[in-house]
Amino acid sequence: MKKLLALLLTGSMVLSLAACGQAAPAQQASEPAPAAEEAAPAEEAAPAEEAAPAEASDSAYGEGYVFKHGFDLDYPPYSYIDENGQTGGFDVEMAQAVCEYYGWQYEAVPFNWDAKDAELNAGSCDCIWSGFTVNGREDDYLWSKAYSDNTQMIMVAKDSGISSLSDLGGKIVGVQTSTSAYDLLNDEEGQAELSSTFQSLEVYETYTIAFNDLKAGAIDAIAIDVTSGNYLMSGEDGYVFLDEALGSEQYAIGFRKGDTELCDLVNAALDALVADGTYDAIGQKYPEIYDFLCLN
Amino acid sequence: MTLSTMLSTMAAGMLRTCGIFALTLIGSLPLGMVVALLRKSRSPIVRGIIRVYISVIRGTPLMLQLLVWYFGPFYLFEWSIRGWRFPALILGFIVNYAAYFAEIYRGGIESMPVGQYEAAEVLGYTKTQTFMRIILPQVIKRIMPSITNEVITLVKDTSLAFTLAYQEVFSLAKQISASQTSFMPFVIAGVFYFIANYAVQFAMERIEKALNYYR
Numbered sequence: 001m002k003k004l005l006a007l008l009l010t011g012s013m014v015l016s017l018a019a020c021g022q023a024a025p026a027q028q029a030s031e032p033a034p035a036a037e038e039a040a041p042a043e044e045a046a047p048a049e050e051a052a053p054a055e056a057s058d059s060a061y062g063e064g065y066v067f068k069h070g071f072d073l074d075y076p077p078y079s080y081i082d083e084n085g086q087t088g089g090f091d092v093e094m095a096q097a098v099c100e101y102y103g104w105q106y107e108a109v110p111f112n113w114d115a116k117d118a119e120l121n122a123g124s125c126d127c128i129w130s131g132f133t134v135n136g137r138e139d140d141y142l143w144s145k146a147y148s149d150n151t152q153m154i155m156v157a158k159d160s161g162i163s164s165l166s167d168l169g170g171k172i173v174g175v176q177t178s179t180s181a182y183d184l185l186n187d188e189e190g191q192a193e194l195s196s197t198f199q200s201l202e203v204y205e206t207y208t209i210a211f212n213d214l215k216a217g218a219i220d221a222i223a224i225d226v227t228s229g230n231y232l233m234s235g236e237d238g239y240v241f242l243d244e245a246l247g248s249e250q251y252a253i254g255f256r257k258g259d260t261e262l263c264d265l266v267n268a269a270l271d272a273l274v275a276d277g278t279y280d281a282i283g284q285k286y287p288e289i290y291d292f293l294c295l296n
Numbered sequence: 297m298t299l300s301t302m303l304s305t306m307a308a309g310m311l312r313t314c315g316i317f318a319l320t321l322i323g324s325l326p327l328g329m330v331v332a333l334l335r336k337s338r339s340p341i342v343r344g345i346i347r348v349y350i351s352v353i354r355g356t357p358l359m360l361q362l363l364v365w366y367f368g369p370f371y372l373f374e375w376s377i378r379g380w381r382f383p384a385l386i387l388g389f390i391v392n393y394a395a396y397f398a399e400i401y402r403g404g405i406e407s408m409p410v411g412q413y414e415a416a417e418v419l420g421y422t423k424t425q426t427f428m429r430i431i432l433p434q435v436i437k438r439i440m441p442s443i444t445n446e447v448i449t450l451v452k453d454t455s456l457a458f459t460l461a462y463q464e465v466f467s468l469a470k471q472i473s474a475s476q477t478s479f480m481p482f483v484i485a486g487v488f489y490f491i492a493n494y495a496v497q498f499a500m501e502r503i504e505k506a507l508n509y510y511r
Contacts, residue, residue, distance in 0.1 A: 073461075073467075073471040073474075074470060074471055074474045075474070076474055076475045080471065080474060080475035081305065081468070081471045081472050081475050082297075082475065083297045083301070084297075084301060085297070085301045085302070085304065085305030085472075109461075110461050110463065111461040112458060112459055112460065112461045115363065115367075115459070115460075115461075118363070118367045118371075121370075122367055122370035122371070122377050123370070123376060123377070123378070124377055124378065124381070205470075206470065206473065206474050207474070208473050208474050208477050208478070208479075211477065212479065231477075232477055235477075236477075
């Protein structure tokens with residue numbers, strides 16, 4: 001028993017040492033300039049330290065900076081797994097183009113959409129760039145310029161007999177959780193009044209499942225962004241949007257408040273990519289959203 | 297996306313799933329034994345800590361625990377969590393499963409008749425010898441079915457790794473399903489899980505048979 005106890009104690013000490021070991025690099029990382037790099041040149045001459053901070057602020061986003069693009073892989077065609085099983089989508093390609101523009105290294109940080117704020121605040125990503133709606137979140141993030149418009153619409157089967165929003169009374173409507181369509185239907189100043197006329201509002205994990213339910217006749221309509229809806233309907237016949245829209249919104253890139261420099265740099269890069277036609281060229285690969293890109 | 301691309305993408309995810317599975321077992325099976333023994337410690341403080349640990353772990357969802365493991369270091373200590381995703385995931389799983397295994401071990405240990413301890417004492421065995429040579433081998437035989445149960449649950453619980461956006465097979469199934477507007481990825485994931493669990497069942501049955509040396 002004593003041996004066992006000794007073993008345990010050793011084990012717990014090793015663990016706590018490991019914890020200390022983690023603390024050290026972590027603190028370094030949270031400082032703007034890594035202490036280790038500064039320490040080396042400091043040996044040569046003390047005045048070198050004065051030059052270091054200025055250099056650091058210039059080069060914080062210099063060539064080789066690792067740009068951590070946070071996004072949801074569930075959101076075609078902005079960010080998703082493409083035909084070849086690779087990470088792709090309009091937002092991913094744009095982020096890569098921005099990185100190429102500055103000579104940054106691109107790092108994909110796919111996250112769980114429900115944990116996006118925790119990921120951003122904890123610094124595991126630099127921005128949320130994933131078909132991210134500005135409207136209603138204006139004060140929560142530092143926003144880049146909007147690069148895409150979008151509209152929330154109601155999708156129904158052609159033969160459903162539903163032709164206007166008022167026909168939706170007593171019907172079952174599906175929506176994906178944490179989407180702007182969902183927020184809109186629950187917002188008192190939005191379309192909450194309309195959704196109160198529904199028989200029920202079914203909340204789905206993904207639009208794929210909602211669309212399947214629509215096809216199977218389990219629900220009568222889906223409230224969805226027009227771009228996601230276009231994506232779902234591509235290759236499917238027999239589904240249409242109602243003419244009246246539920247609401248409209250804009251997509252932009254959300255940064256941590258205070259990351260002004262990074263936000264300005266990305267904005268400048270967006271301008272340059274629009275000017276040299278890259279934005280348009282990438283957009284043309286995604287016909288479902290091309291008409292909604294608003295920087296052209 | 298062709299079916300073969302889908303299969304190969306998801307097979308890569310299945311490998312990651314197996315990675316979580318293997319690392320969790322390697323960590324939690326021994327840790328569970330340590331916890332079970334500490335739970336029977338003479339010190340009331342140690343016993344108390346272990347009881348709190350077990351009831352917190354069993355009383356909260358694993359999904360929540362994973363979030364705490366990953367984001368906790370930042371929100372509590374402002375540490376950078378760069379590169380912490382996978383370690384946090386594995387730690388979360390190990391600490392969670394160790395609690396369940398500990399209770400299974402405890403059940404097994406407590407089911408041993410007192411007479412065996414008395415007989416061992418008479419024969420001059422020390423406490424450690426009694427435990428390692430007499431009690432433990434019987435406990436392992438007795439608890440195998442419960443362990444198998446828990447291991448199979450673990451195979452399926454690995455899907456909770458999607459909480460931390462780890463690209464295991466179920467996260468991929470969801471994502472490919474969204475991009476392909478198809479249910480096929482879920483069917484494939486189901487088949488993958490079944491195959492994995494069938495292998496687990498097969499292996500555990502073999503182990504049980506091998507341990508069944510008195511019949």
